[in-house]
Amino acid sequence: METLSYRHKARERAAGSKSLAIIGVVASGNLEVLVERVLPDTQCQVDINTAAVGFGAVWEAVIADFVARRSPGGLKLSINDGGARPDTVALRLAQAVRLIEEDEE
Amino acid sequence: MNPSKPEAAVEPIVLNSKIVSWYEASARQRVRLMLDAGSFQEFIGPEQREESPHLQVFDLPTQFDDGIIVGRGRMAGAPVFVAAQEGRFMGGAFGEVHGAKLTGLLRAAREVASLAVLILFDTGGVRLQEANAGELAIAEIMRAVMEARAAGVKVIGLIGGRAGCYGGGGLIAGCCSALAVSEQGRISVSGPEVIETNRGVEEFDSRDRALVWRTMGGKHRRLLGGAEAFVDDTVDSFRNIALNLISAVPGFGPDILKAEQARLEQRLQRFGMCADAVDIWKAEGVADTEAVPAMAAADFNDLANKAREPRYDAR
Numbered sequence: 001m002e003t004l005s006y007r008h009k010a011r012e013r014a015a016g017s018k019s020l021a022i023i024g025v026v027a028s029g030n031l032e033v034l035v036e037r038v039l040p041d042t043q044c045q046v047d048i049n050t051a052a053v054g055f056g057a058v059w060e061a062v063i064a065d066f067v068a069r070r071s072p073g074g075l076k077l078s079i080n081d082g083g084a085r086p087d088t089v090a091l092r093l094a095q096a097v098r099l100i101e102e103d104e105e
Numbered sequence: 106m107n108p109s110k111p112e113a114a115v116e117p118i119v120l121n122s123k124i125v126s127w128y129e130a131s132a133r134q135r136v137r138l139m140l141d142a143g144s145f146q147e148f149i150g151p152e153q154r155e156e157s158p159h160l161q162v163f164d165l166p167t168q169f170d171d172g173i174i175v176g177r178g179r180m181a182g183a184p185v186f187v188a189a190q191e192g193r194f195m196g197g198a199f200g201e202v203h204g205a206k207l208t209g210l211l212r213a214a215r216e217v218a219s220l221a222v223l224i225l226f227d228t229g230g231v232r233l234q235e236a237n238a239g240e241l242a243i244a245e246i247m248r249a250v251m252e253a254r255a256a257g258v259k260v261i262g263l264i265g266g267r268a269g270c271y272g273g274g275g276l277i278a279g280c281c282s283a284l285a286v287s288e289q290g291r292i293s294v295s296g297p298e299v300i301e302t303n304r305g306v307e308e309f310d311s312r313d314r315a316l317v318w319r320t321m322g323g324k325h326r327r328l329l330g331g332a333e334a335f336v337d338d339t340v341d342s343f344r345n346i347a348l349n350l351i352s353a354v355p356g357f358g359p360d361i362l363k364a365e366q367a368r369l370e371q372r373l374q375r376f377g378m379c380a381d382a383v384d385i386w387k388a389e390g391v392a393d394t395e396a397v398p399a400m401a402a403a404d405f406n407d408l409a410n411k412a413r414e415p416r417y418d419a420r
Contacts, residue, residue: 001161001164001165001166020150020152022133022151022169022170025131025168025191025193025194026166026167026168026194027193027194030193032151032168032169034151034152034169036152049166049167050166051164051165051166078169080166080167080168080169081166082166
């Protein structure tokens with residue numbers, strides 16, 4: 001297992017008022033993303049626990065791209081990864097932000 | 106992350122419970138779509154990070170909810186307790202935390218005594234990486250199910266997930282007040298590969314899918330009396346049957362246990378010599394046994410109700 005953590009400045013605060021959302025499942029080629037609204041409005045943090053060791057550079061690029069596209073200010077994203085491909089990771093990150101930005105049911 | 110790894114499952118976010126497949130849905134989707142909108146309250150949610158303390162020893166990834174969601178919600182306005190296993194995380198297997206969450210829910214149900222418990226099984230049995238804790242968890246859960254039932258709680262098992270309901274999950278299912286199963290749901294203790302490994306391919310050929318489905322699949326369990334209801338593979342069907350079973354199932358006491366014992370003895374007497382599930386269906390009076398596997402749920406239920414009304418006085 002490998003643990004990685006990235007902090008970014010976000011342009012703006014993520015929309016919505018939900019405090020928590022979760023998407024995905026830990027399985028081969030898949031991952032779960034838990035997103036919590038716990039940081040100051042311009043901060044974003046991504047903590048990763050991954051089964052595939054040695055892909056820090058790929059994670060760094062995917063996370064930087066995600067922060068630039070979605071501006072997830074105020075969000076802490078925690079990932080348990082079962083060896084997902086970068087496109088799956090990008091999809092789950094986008095889904096997680098969309099979920100926490102949705103209105104309460 | 107692994108850039109060379111091909112293909113990953115993509116979870117569609119769809120909201121219509123009438124068309125959402127139970128088999129394809131995640132545990133969270135099943136719970137959210139089955140209960141009244143917005144009514145689910147999770148106990149020990151993923152943000153509390155009660156993960157398995159054993160998996161890291163094996164260098165395996167954990168899941169924030171340890172593969173089971175427990176909580177309470179409402180169905181058609183009435184409060185219920187719910188537990189849902191995620192069959193894609195380690196095959197929905199029972200570990201220490203996973204098991205403790207279900208045990209705790211059942212004990213809470215026993216104390217409250219007036220709310221039904223729905224267990225959405227999706228499990229291969231005990232998690233081998235924490236086998237001792239998992240086996241103990243199965244025993245604790247079985248006891249907790251019986252104690253809850255003795256306190257007047259109805260415990261309904263719903264089975265239709267990828268992992269089926271195997272190993273200790275099959276034992277727990279046997280303790281429930283009633284079970285509903287879909288075509289895709291399989292109920293057994295030893296799985297096909299386990300039987301083949303231990304007793305040889307002549308005993309059970311695990312690669313013969315038709316054999317697997319007609320021996321452990323939902324239709325056979327319904328015809329044999331192991332499950333009270335057979336349903337279509339949609340969230341809506343499972344919701345409706347759960348409501349139905351909660352009201353149809355009688356209370357629990359010595360008379361029910363005696364009736365269950367009698368039912369099982371009778372079953373052994375009638376079918377003990379049958380070599381194949383098809384022989385049992387024939388003995389139950391199913392004329393065209395060839396047609397059973399491809400039969401739609403409504404037609405199959407007509408046939409099954411003619412052959413054998415579900416027995417609510419046993420179990």
